[in-house]
Amino acid sequence: MSLNIRPLLSALKRNPTGALLVALQVAITLAVLVNAAWIVHQRIEKIEQPAGINTRDTFVLVVSGSSNKFDIAAAESEDLSYLRGLAGVAAATVTNGIPLTGNGGDTGLYLHPGERGRLVEAADMSFDQQGLKTLGVSLLAGRNFRPDEIEPYTPGKQAPAAEVIVTQALARTLFPQGSALGKTVYGGTPKTIIGIVSNFMGPQLGTPPYDTVIYPTLPGQYGGYYLLVRTQPGKRDAVLHEAKHHIGAAHRYGVVQYTQTLASAKRQMHSANRNVAILLVIVTALMVAVCCLGIFGLTTFNVGSRTRQIGTHRALGARQRDVVTHFLVEGALVLAGGALLGSILALLIGNWLTAHYALPRLNLAYLLAGILALTGVGELAAWQPARRAALIPPSVATRTV
């Protein structure tokens, strides 16, 4: 089978605008497709970033005073002993925020006394010796808090924390060289790092997600506290229901503000990324579909307006296969032109996104895969009208209008 490109090009020349318009569609679609796929990839990577904590069996109960007569310290210890005695509870603690939600505090830590030198921002959590177990975070170096180190809440007096635990990521941010264990950091009072734990996402999402410092104090400053509860597998909902009911009725001046499972916190944290990814996929898929219909339409038009010519070719001995090939190659030329323009466009958009949205530089493998995929489906779209062209009988050549 021989392919003659020159007559093909001259055929394209007769409807240059049509071919140009389809190539333009291919170009825009390719550019958007490639960059959208790249963005979706980044978002999925973010979604798949491990939270570092047990989100499956853990929930938070937010207790708030309804009056300043609410004795927070007493209520905390009352709730903790209730929860720790409750069947199905694996561990429980009282804390000052909800991991993964942005609902919590952060601290500025300095490396030198008197709050001088480099400032490191970190999310902060405070809980007692059961906190690590409740979150499902493992101790990598040093030790956990001892019960006698835990400072209960005293109204009007924020407890100074002399010992802190940090995540591995924060340890590295604070002390890029050497071990952080045993070192002292400053923020209000000097604090000695007594333990380093595996990375987990703290309550603050703005700071680097894994930089968290943990204080051995019990919260209450803002008129309430968060009960963090981890249940045995499968018992979460039952325990949550029971605990909410009990604690809601336990305090004369306190109410259960709301409850939240960490699973739902995680879902919400990812929802923006997930939904943007879904919307991008939908629009891009529609775009590819429209682009294919464009190729389909152009080929159909070319076949329709060249019926006699095709018949003549057939009369002169072209096989059906030759006719199909002719139109597929014609489509491929348009696709190739579009892909070339689209690659340039894709790279330009990629650069722009890198500059303005802090997106990593476009991976060229994505561009290549995009070109292959789009030309593949494009050829598929040209195939049906090309086959119809092959079915044109040679006799149309001799028929008058």
Place this chain on the structure above:
Amino acid sequence: MTLSEAAMLRMQDISKIYRTDLIETHALRELSLEVRAGEFVAVSGPSGSGKTTFLNIAGLLETFDTGTYELDGRDVSRLSDDARSRIRNEKIGFIFQGFNLIPDLDIFDNVDVPLRYRRMKAPERRKRIESSLELVGLAARMKHLPSQLSGGQQQRVAIARAIAGDPALILADEPTGNLDSLMARQIMDLLEKINAMGTTVVLVTHDPELARRAERNIHIVDGVVLDPASQSHLPQPAPQVSGAAD
């Protein structure tokens, strides 16, 4: 205006050159001719002689390079596209070899087309359409599509469309070329009937049999007219004379 009152179509020294990148084709070379009002003239000549170019220029479908053209007493040589459209619409009726009916409009709507562009009121349009279809004997087929009619019938619809606007001049380009001889005769009868009602008819054909039915014959060869009768007002008569069918 220096024209005799009776001239419907008067061309003087009309030249038309088609240019492509490689060649220049002189389709008309200083062609001059005159058709009087009410005449039935046949224009004949071999293929490539310039007949079609003449017809296109006469019908204001194309412009020309040099010379002047007066239609119904008005110089139409250098009119704008809009003005020429208007004259086509009001003064000229076309009949083509290929009928050129609009396939998805029914017969009524096909005859309606030129009247629409004249922005005529609906009752007036209806009256004209009906009477011209009556004249060609197709009043009963008003709601049919062209594809439902025979070739001869389609050409009669085209004639009805040409006369519906009550033009002063009918230009017919090989109107029987696609028809068998019986139908061809019917078409010629119709054209004669229209001519008898006072409309000037110019028939372009290469068929001498048809040409013979016209009052006068004009021969175009290589872009010039060979008939002295049409050049009677010109100072230099053409050297050759061919038999006129007067």
Place this chain on the structure above:
Amino acid sequence: MLGYYIRLALKSFRRTPGLTALMVGAIAFGIAACIVTLTVHHAMGRNPIWWKNNVLYAVTMDSWTPEHPYDPADPEHSPTMLTYRDATYLYGSDIPKRKALLAFVQGVLAGAPGQTAPLWAMTRATDSGFFHMFDVPFEYGGPWSAAADRGPKPVIVLSRRTNERLFGGRNSVGRTILWNNLRFRIVGVLNHWDPKPRYYDLSGGGTGNFGRPAPAFVPFKWGPMLHLFPNGHVSCWQAPGAKPIETYRQMLGSNCVWITMWVELPTAAQRERFLNFMNAYWAEQRTMGRFQRPRDNRLWKVSQWLKLHHIVSNDSRLLLRVAFAFLAVCLINTIGILLAKFLRGAPLAGVRRALGATRRQIFAQHLIEVTVLAVTGSCLGLALGAAGLAGVRALYAHSYSAYGALAHFDLIGIAWALALAAASTLIAGLYPAWRIGRVSPARYLKSQ
């Protein structure tokens, strides 16, 4: 002629139903995608109180530490909230026509007839000026008096929702309710009022910047009076060697910023006077050792305030751009099909020209055909857009995201659809219609 052209267009569609459906579909989907993203994008960037844009001003001062800017990622900008000390001083000025301080405090509502469990209600602590400045509508009663601000008097305003939950929507004005176990008199119940974005407080507290307004409102001074720590966003810094903040009183005297302040300054003269007032205060405080950063006393219009807070998200911009790229592809597709279709019909246009149609008439005929197509596509796009918005709402049903909160069909969406339809018609139709209008009348008349 219009009717005639429309009739011709319909005939033309009947001749090629597949291509017509393809073009209508392409326009519809393209427009729908744009409507969805534009509606949300527009709503996000909307100024809900545009009619007072030149009247209301948010007040900021750079009270942050000389060590580093408030937001290291955006060093240009000062804190968007005020310290208690600065806010109460500036509030003392009588230059503004009206003024209000805004914060969140915790609140528990109890004691309504038939109420079984106390209702936790994050409460907006503010001043009577708030209701006047932001044109807050009341269903029953009204704002509390200026005297109640000063007292403070135990008066409370409930949101419409809260009133429905506690009193079944009946007029509860004059009744007494327990707020944080204290007896408060209800003076007003809001009517439906839910501006999005929540422009008057963009600190992210409560249900977020696109969330519902607070369920209850009390005079600002009740926070300090009852030592209720702020329940919204609080940012603090401490001078080297300063003692940690332990008591509420210490917090009030600290550098923590947590109060949003609005003033109503209708005239340029008032604005200038108020700025001078701020500058004088700044200079005086500076001699006492505060305000060690460069002076940055500012008054923000609502529109500037929204821009400052980057209320329009990058994701929204991204989706908007993708949607327009999609519409572009749809329109290019349509141009291609129309061009092919029109040029295939060129011989018929030639016949019409021969019969006396002017170029303009041929152009008009084809442009009308495109218009009918685009209008049909746009109507369909409108319906698809409405469905798309419902889809987006479902997608975002469980998050506080603006994208879900704002995905509601509105007049602006419809206006956009009409504008896009008109633009699409022009873009998709002008060139093909122009091309066919230029067809030479003589070219196609001879049969091959």
